[in-house]
Structures are given as C-alpha cells and as structure tokens.
Amino acid sequence: MNGKDLLVGLSFVDEAYVDEAETRTMKKPSPARWIPWVAIAACLCLVIAGGRLLAPGLNGSDESLKNYSGIGESESGVMGSEEGVEEGRVAVPRLEVDLNPMTSANLLAFFIYQGRSYVCYEELAAGEALVGEYLGTSVGAIDEWTPLDGYVELAGSVSGDFYAVKGYDPSFMLCMKNGDGSVVTYINDNGITLGKGAELYEDRLHLSGNYTSVDFQTRADWFYGTGVMSTIAPEHQPIVDQFLAAVNEADFIYSRDIPLEEGETSIYDDKEIYHLFFRMNNGMSTHLRLLEGGYVQFQGLTDVSVKIDQAVFDSLIGVLSE
Amino acid sequence: MEDTRIIALYWARSEDAIRETDAAYGRKLHVLADRILRCHEDAQECVSDTYMKAWNTIPPQRPAYFFAYLAKICRHFALGKLDWNNAAKRKADIVSLTAEMELCVPDNSLERKLEGEEIGRTLSRFLAEQSQENRMIFMRRYWYTDSVAEIAARYGISESKVKTRLHRTRMKLRTYLEREGIYL
Numbered sequence: 283m284n285g286k287d288l289l290v291g292l293s294f295v296d297e298a299y300v301d302e303a304e305t306r307t308m309k310k311p312s313p314a315r316w317i318p319w320v321a322i323a324a325c326l327c328l329v330i331a332g333g334r335l336l337a338p339g340l341n342g343s344d345e346s347l348k349n350y351s352g353i354g355e356s357e358s359g360v361m362g363s364e365e366g367v368e369e370g371r372v373a374v375p376r377l378e379v380d381l382n383p384m385t386s387a388n389l390l391a392f393f394i395y396q397g398r399s400y401v402c403y404e405e406l407a408a409g410e411a412l413v414g415e416y417l418g419t420s421v422g423a424i425d426e427w428t429p430l431d432g433y434v435e436l437a438g439s440v441s442g443d444f445y446a447v448k449g450y451d452p453s454f455m456l457c458m459k460n461g462d463g464s465v466v467t468y469i470n471d472n473g474i475t476l477g478k479g480a481e482l483y484e485d486r487l488h489l490s491g492n493y494t495s496v497d498f499q500t501r502a503d504w505f506y507g508t509g510v511m512s513t514i515a516p517e518h519q520p521i522v523d524q525f526l527a528a529v530n531e532a533d534f535i536y537s538r539d540i541p542l543e544e545g546e547t548s549i550y551d552d553k554e555i556y557h558l559f560f561r562m563n564n565g566m567s568t569h570l571r572l573l574e575g576g577y578v579q580f581q582g583l584t585d586v587s588v589k590i591d592q593a594v595f596d597s598l599i600g601v602l603s604e
Numbered sequence: 605m606e607d608t609r610i611i612a613l614y615w616a617r618s619e620d621a622i623r624e625t626d627a628a629y630g631r632k633l634h635v636l637a638d639r640i641l642r643c644h645e646d647a648q649e650c651v652s653d654t655y656m657k658a659w660n661t662i663p664p665q666r667p668a669y670f671f672a673y674l675a676k677i678c679r680h681f682a683l684g685k686l687d688w689n690n691a692a693k694r695k696a697d698i699v700s701l702t703a704e705m706e707l708c709v710p711d712n713s714l715e716r717k718l719e720g721e722e723i724g725r726t727l728s729r730f731l732a733e734q735s736q737e738n739r740m741i742f743m744r745r746y747w748y749t750d751s752v753a754e755i756a757a758r759y760g761i762s763e764s765k766v767k768t769r770l771h772r773t774r775m776k777l778r779t780y781l782e783r784e785g786i787y788l
Contacts, residue, residue, distance in 0.1 A: 284706060284709060285702040285703060285704070285705035285706030285707070285708070285709060286702050286705075287723060288705040288706075288708060288709065288723065288727070289683070289698070289701060289702050289705050289746060290683050290720070290723075291720060291721075291722075291723025291724050291726075291727060292723075292724065292727060292746055292747050293676055293679050293680045293683065293724065293747075294676075294720060294721045294723065294724020294725070294727075294728075295724050295727050295728045295731060295743075295747070296728040296731070296732075297667070297668070297669045297672040297673055297676060298668075298669060298672070299728065299731050299739060299743055299747075300669065300671075300672035300675055300676060300743065300747060301669035301671065301672040302736070302739070302740060302743070303739070303740045303743035303744050303747065303748065304671060304672065304675075304748070306736070306740060307759065307760075308737055308740070308759040308760065308761065390767055390768060390771055391763065391764030391767050391768065402764045402767075402768060405762060405764065405765055439767065440763055440764055440767075458764075460762045462760070464762065466762060466764050466765075505776065506733055506734070506735070506776075507734065507735035507737075507738055508735070509735070551779065
C-alpha cells in the first residue's frame with residue numbers, strides 16, 4: 283500500500299464522513315476564549331517520506347542568509363552542526379532543505395526572516411494586544427515544487443505581514459494577524475544552543491510568575507483531540523513552583539537520547555503521559571510535554587528536553603492523576 | 605428538490621431523476637472530478653458515468669447521504685480514469701495529495717496488505733477516533749481535494765491551522781496504520 287492506495291482507498295470511507303465534511307460548519311470560538319492548539323506536531327519542520335522532520339534551511343544561494351544575530355545563537359564553528367558546541371550545552375542546528383521529490387514543503391505554516399525559519403506555534407482568538415512592531419511581509423510561495431533558490435528571505439508556506447510579539451525577543455518569536463482578529467505566533471526553533479532550562483523557559487518564554495493557571499490533559503486526550511482538559515487546583519501551587527524551579531535548573535539534553543525500554547519504539551507513543559498548558563497573563567499558552575522518567579519538553583522545541591528530579595516530577599504527576 | 609424526493613424519482617424509474625440530480629449536484633460533481641483529472645471532457649464523462657451508476661443502483665439502494673453517495677461514485681470513476689504518469693508531469697494537485705498521503709504509510713513491513721474497500725474500512729475506523737474538526741479538514745483535503753486556502757475559507761479558520769491540523773492527523777494515521785500492522 284502506498285500513498286496512491288490510501289488516496290484511492292479513501293473512496294470507500296463511510297459516507298457519513300463524506301457528508302459531514304460537505305454539510306457541517308465549524309463552530310467559531312468566542313473571541314474571549316483561548317483556542318486550544320491541539321494539532322501542532324513537533325513544530326520543527328516539514329515531513330519527508332519516512333517520518334523524519336526537516337525544515338527549510340538557510341543554506342540557499344543567498345550568502346546573507348547564513349549570518350544572523352539573536353539570543354543564544356549557535357556558537358558552533360560550523361553552521362548547521364552540533365560539532366564544537368560548548369560542553370554542557372545542546373545545539374539545535376540549522377536545518378537543511380531537502381528537495382527530495384517526496385518532500386512536501388507546504389505542510390506546516392512557516393516563513394523565513396533574517397535567515398531564520400519561524401514555524402507556527404499557537405493561534406490566539408484575541409491576540410491583538412500582543413502584536414508589536416511590523417517587521418516585514420512574507421510573500422509565501424513555497425510549495426512542494428519550489429526549488430532551492432526559492433527558500434529565500436521572506437519566503438514561506440504562508441503569506442502576510444508579520445510582527446514582533448510584545449515582550450518576546452524577535453529572534454525567538456514573531457506573529458501574524460488573521461483577518462478575524464486572531465493572531466498566530468511563530469517560533470524560531472533551530473540554530474540555537476541551550477544549557478539550562480531557564481535559558482528557554484525564563485529568558486525566552488518568561489514563564490515563572492507570568493501565568494494565571496495551569497491546565498492539563500492526558501496524552502490520550504491530547505492525541506485524539508477530545509477537548510477534555512482539567513485545571514490544577516490553586517492549593518497545588520507549591521508543587522507547580524517546585525516543578526518549574528527544577529525545570530529551570532535542569533540541563534538540556536537531546537530528546538533523541540531519552541532512553542527507551544525494551545519493546546518501546548517512540549518516546550511519544552510509549553513514554554508521554556501528560557500535556558501542561560500554562561495560561562499566560564498575556565493570553566498565550568506555554569505548552570509542555572511530560573514524559574516518564576522526569577523528562578519535560580516545550581512543544582515548540584521538541585528536539586531538546588530537560589530531565590528533572592524524579593521525586594519532584596512524581597509530585598506533579600500525583601497532582602495530575604488525582 | 606430535496607434528496608428524498610430525488611431518490612423517490614429513481615425508485616419510480618422516472619427520467620426526471622437524472623435531471624434533478626444534475627440540477628442539484630451536477631456542478632459539484634464536475635468540480636470534484638475536474639480537480640482530479642484536470643480535463644473538462646474527462647470530468648464530464650465521469651459525471652455522466654456517475655448518473656448511470658446511480659440509475660443502476662437506486663433501487664435497491666436508498667442512500668442516507670445522497671450527495672456523498674454520488675460523490676463517492678464520481679471520485680472512484682475519476683481516480684480510475686486518471687493517468688497517474690501524466691498527472692505527475694502536469695504537476696496536478698492529485699500528485700501532491702498522493703505524496704502527502706505517502707507520509708502516512710508506515711515503514712515497517714509487518715503483516716497485512718490491504719486492498720481497496722478494506723483500506724476504506726480501516727480509514728473509517730481511524731476517522732471515527734478523530735475530532736470532528738480534524739476529520740472534516742482531513743476529508744476536505746484528501747477526499748474532496750480542496751486546497752488549504754479553500755478549506756480555511758470554507759470553515760473560517762486560518763491556513764496555518766489547516767496545515768497544522770492536517771499534519772497532525774497524518775501523523776496519527778501513520779501511527780494508527782503501524783499499530784494495525786499494515787504494510788507497504
């Protein structure tokens with residue numbers, strides 16, 4: 283069975299689903315309510331045949347794209363490489379463009395600015411207050427037929443004006459506005475190095491002390507998009523504080539180095555247990571993924587994880603599983 | 605004319621059945637076929653074949669979802685008529701859709717090989733587990749061959765949301781097929 287077989291086989295799906303897609307509409311959310319962004323995948327890049335995620339890289343013909351400034355830039359001597367990274371730090375390298383005919387370049391929303399690729403992270407129903415300075419306009423135009431020399435500054439799979447996000451470093455986060463007042467944030471998730479958790483969760487995401495509540499879902503509820511969501515009760519705030527302190531103190535590791543037990547094949551299918559959503563004061567959400575063994579990932583940067591003290595991790599899990 | 609009344613015309617073997625079907629759904633069916641075939645004449649032929657099939661199958665069929673019933677037939681004819689080699693040369697939409705679906709097929713070589721209708725049943729079971737929104741977006745993209753922009757406009761959501769929902773559902777489908785032990 284191949285892609286063609288799947289496409290043809292779709293002809294035999296239940297007619298109720300064919301009818302549903304033709305006749306039903308989608309309920310528009312209330313402007314005051316945050317839209318759960320449940321469908322974002324690893325948010326790094328584009329999918330190639332075989333499942334490994336790659337993203338448009340910045341090694342096109344335009345030399346100017348190879349240099350850029352920003353917090354925590356890769357300090358390796360080789361752009362796009364993990365080599366030469368200072369001990370105790372991890373590098374999320376610049377990613378390469380793969381123009382294999384099986385690569386589809388328009389599968390995630392992204393655009394290129396100042397030599398960085400920004401991939402969509404979250405959509406906010408009422409995000410106007412977050413929109414900062416206008417920085418540029420993506421012309422879009424990247425699709426599966428785009429040759430290498432099309433991956434240039436201001437190209438992307440989505441078009442439109444993009445802006446800084448108030449309170450966030452533009453080298454890390456930007457946003458676009460939709461016509462209905464909603465705002466989509468985009469995160470630059472490659473070409474950076476990280477040491478301690480605080481370099482991401484505080485320096486970039488400003489997490490501690492800037493959220494109003496913490497919601498959570500089980501892995502299954504998140505994966506199947508059931509919408510079932512719970513909130514951590516305020517009396518458990520000390521446990522959340524302890525958890526965040528541990529995350530900020532922990533060292534980053536590469537997610538690929540998270541060990542699998544015998545019989546396990548995927549850290550997400552076999553180890554992921556909960557998703558946390560820190561509801562920020564500014565209306566955004568910081569989405570964390572919790573994996574067995576004390577591992578914590580940020581949804582917008584899943585190539586790297588931190589591992590925290592098991593007792594602290596278990597305390598939080600105990601609250602979530604009550 | 606309402607679907608139930610059109611179906612009643614088929615049951616009554618009235619020639620008005622085809623005329624009313626064409627009036628209600630001819631354009632949609634033509635668009636569906638044309639997206640796949642990129643040829644007006646071939647698309648028209650598919651639509652005509654669809655009406656013939658509907659006439660020959662109703663009765664005894666009494667479709668609960670009349671347009672879906674017709675569209676299924678039309679889509680099946682269109683895909684059967686498609687010259688896949690030339691479609692690639694013409695960079696037809698169907699080729700990119702095929703490439704996207706290819707990403708859902710797992711690498712493993714475990715046991716079961718599926719054909720046609722069984723693939724459809726497997727996909728139905730998978731779709732039953734998805735949220736309605738994700739299912740609708742998936743069906744509009746891969747069943748109706750809508751563009752991302754068209755899906756966004758239809759449902760009043762952003763293109764970025766469409767892309768991301770599609771990506772997520774494809775990944776889930778890949779995982780689902782792996783668990784079902786389905787192979788290339």
